[in-house]
Amino acid sequence: MSSKTLESFLKENLAELKEQGLYNVIDTLESSNGPVIKIHGKELINLSSNNYLGLATDERLVSASIQATQKYGVGAGAVRTINGTLEVHDKLEQKLAEFKHTEAAIAFQSGFNCNMGAISAVMDKNDGILSDELNHASIIDGCRLSRAKIIRFNHSDMADLRAKAKEAKESGQYNKLMVITDGVFSMDGDIAKLPEIVEIAEEFDLITYVDDAHGSGVLGNGAGTVKHFGLSDRIDFQIGTLSKAIGVVGGYVAGRKDLIDWLKVRARPFLFSTSLTPSAAAACTEAVDILLHSSDLQNRLWDNANYFKRGLKQIGFDIGHSETPITPCIIGDEVLTQQFSKRLYEEGVYAKSIVYPTVPKGTGRVRNMPTAAHSRELLDRALAIYEKIGKELHILK
Numbered sequence: 593m594s595s596k597t598l599e600s601f602l603k604e605n606l607a608e609l610k611e612q613g614l615y616n617v618i619d620t621l622e623s624s625n626g627p628v629i630k631i632h633g634k635e636l637i638n639l640s641s642n643n644y645l646g647l648a649t650d651e652r653l654v655s656a657s658i659q660a661t662q663k664y665g666v667g668a669g670a671v672r673t674i675n676g677t678l679e680v681h682d683k684l685e686q687k688l689a690e691f692k693h694t695e696a697a698i699a700f701q702s703g704f705n706c707n708m709g710a711i712s713a714v715m716d717k718n719d720g721i722l723s724d725e726l727n728h729a730s731i732i733d734g735c736r737l738s739r740a741k742i743i744r745f746n747h748s749d750m751a752d753l754r755a756k757a758k759e760a761k762e763s764g765q766y767n768k769l770m771v772i773t774d775g776v777f778s779m780d781g782d783i784a785k786l787p788e789i790v791e792i793a794e795e796f797d798l799i800t801y802v803d804d805a806h807g808s809g810v811l812g813n814g815a816g817t818v819k820h821f822g823l824s825d826r827i828d829f830q831i832g833t834l835s836k837a838i839g840v841v842g843g844y845v846a847g848r849k850d851l852i853d854w855l856k857v858r859a860r861p862f863l864f865s866t867s868l869t870p871s872a873a874a875a876c877t878e879a880v881d882i883l884l885h886s887s888d889l890q891n892r893l894w895d896n897a898n899y900f901k902r903g904l905k906q907i908g909f910d911i912g913h914s915e916t917p918i919t920p921c922i923i924g925d926e927v928l929t930q931q932f933s934k935r936l937y938e939e940g941v942y943a944k945s946i947v948y949p950t951v952p953k954g955t956g957r958v959r960n961m962p963t964a965a966h967s968r969e970l971l972d973r974a975l976a977i978y979e980k981i982g983k984e985l986h987i988l989k
Contacts, residue, residue, distance in 0.1 A: 613927035613956075614947055624649045627965040629942060636942040637974045639960045644810055644917060645889040646965030647839030652882065653875040660874030668867035673856070676867040684868075684877045685844070691815060691880045692808075692832070692846035693824035698855050699873070701865050703805050703833035703843035707734035709859030710829060710845050711772070714799070715740040720766040722757055722798065724748065724773045724784070731772055731803055741766065747777075750788045757796040768799060775804035775817030779951050779959065781914030783811070786821045794826075801829040809837020810916060814883040814890055834872075838879045842868050892964040893917055896971060900962040903975040908988045912957075920946075920957040921978070923987060929956030932985055939977045 609615040623630040626649050629638045647653055660680055670676035681699060688697035700706045711734035715721060719740040723731065726747045735742045743760060746752040753771065760769055771793050773784040786802065793800045804816040812819030814837075818827050828851065834842035845855060856862060868876075883889070897917035904911050910922045923929040926947045933945035936958070947956040962971060982988035 613930045614949075619942075627963060627967070627970055631942070634940075636937065636940055637966075637970050639941060639943040639962065639974060641961055641963065642806075642836040643839055643965070644837040644893055644961070644963050645839065645883075646963055647837070647879050647882070647889070649965075650839065650879070650882075653839060653878050656878035657871040657875040660870040664870035666871070667869055670866060671862075671864060672867050673863055678867070678870055678873070680870050680873040680877065681867060684873045684880075687877050687880045687884075688832075688844050688846055691884060692830050693815060693819060694830060694846040695849040696852035697844050697846040698852045698859070698862065699834070699868060699876075700843040700845070700859075700861055701868055702841065703803075703831065703835065704730040704733075705861035705865065706831050706833075706843040706845055707731050707803060708737055709734075709861040710831065710855060711735055711740075711770075711801070712738040712860070713855050713858040714738075715768065715770055718766065719768040719770065720760050722753060722760065722769065722771040726777050726779070727772060727774055728778060728803060728805070731774070735772070740770075748782065748785055750785055750792065753789065754792050754795075757792055757798060761796045769796065770799040770801055772801040772803070775802050775807035776810070776916050776918070778806050778918065779946060779957070780912050780920060781806075781916040781918030782912075783807070783817060783820075783915045786817060786823055786827075790823055790826050799829070800827045801831070802827050803831040805831070805833040805836060805843075806916065806918060808832040809883060810890065810893065813887055834876045834879075837883075838876055840872050840875045840879065842872060842876060889964045893962075896962045896964065896966050896968075899968065900960065900971050900975070903971070904960075904978065907975065907979045907982065909978065909982065917962055919960040919962065921960065922955060922957040924954055924956060926953070926956045928985065928987070929958065932981060932987065933958050935981045935985065936977060939981060941974050941977050 619631050621629050625641050625643055668676040684699050685697045707730040715738040717739040721735050721740045722743045725744045743756050745756050775784055807817035811817050818830055830846040832844050834840050901919050912920050929945045936943050943958045946959050
């Protein structure tokens with residue numbers, strides 16, 4: 593018999609979330625995650641995927657995945673440190689280091705695992721971490737796991753970062769200090785001020801840590817935010833995901849060889865989780881190789897993103913201050929945001945509502961992710977539907 597305490601807790605809290613418009617319904621796709629998806633037999637223009645470059649369904653990656661599965665099997669069979677390191681894992685890490693312009697790289701099972709493992713492998717209770725207040729949940733959890741003192745600074749506020757770095761350094765309380773930021777912030781699409789962050793870090797001897805989940809494959813000719821600013825030799829940790837622009841699954845840390853060697857003996861998700869599947873590792877390697885040799889997909893992504901942004905602004909939507917393909921339509925009220933997303937769905941557009949706790953209360957939005965795989969015709973159809981629903985719900989003036 594289940595616990596009555598648990599049953600009561602779940603019923604009360606689930607009901608409260610639904611009343612406040614904060615309950616998220618998970619939809620199941622009956623198709624691949626391409627520019628058009630199928631849910632419950634209904635075809636929808638997909639504007640919610642992180643598949644920036646359309647690589648999740650690319651035939652070259654599919655072929656690499658099948659060949660690796662046929663050669664190595666469906667699973668690696670062990671953790672990396674026992675005998676779960678296959679040739680495909682070594683090849684992937686070599687390719688990632690080349691991609692990120694670093695000495696070495698280490699692959700993890702997810703981007704979340706990277707942040708859980710890398711931060712706590714280097715920082716401890718005697719250290720301090722300066723963290724942007726809008727950093728991703730995995731960074732926040734990684735910082736907590738390290739037991740270091742977390743010093744939040746106002747979002748992209750360089751005066752606040754500098755003041756807090758100075759105070760922390762001069763306090764003498766910490767053995768090491770680190771500054772952590774997303775490269776691209778996933779809810780607003782703005783880019784971190786990395787040149788200023790690096791200057792402050794060098795002044796106060798801060799370890800620099802950039803999570804470039806939404807920048808890799810998108811900025812810096814694909815190499816990411818760090819390369820975009822020409823800072824590859826001045827950032828200690830470059831974190832990336834293999835499940836967004838790369839189109840597969842996994843994550844990685846790129847940096848100096850000594851750092852990667854240390855993570856391979858101290859990062860707990862690396863030590864205690866079975867390796868990436870051979871098929872995933874091979875597909876990721878193929879994707880990175882494509883990006884190293886051509887900028888066609890990035891160019892198509894940016895053309896589509898800029899086209900869609902212009903269209904939404906002309907209609908009258910508030911798209912915030914996005915500097916990347918991530919394009920929020922900021923509605924504000926949570927219930928209205930959920931209603932807007934629901935009506936879009938009914939009219940043939942899949943664009944998920946994003947509400948608290950993912951974003952602050954009162955800043956609910958529908959987040960749009962135009963990709964390289966979208967056609968202009970699909971984007972035009974989506975814009976027409978946005979205008980229709982925006983007027984219907986009195987979101988547009």
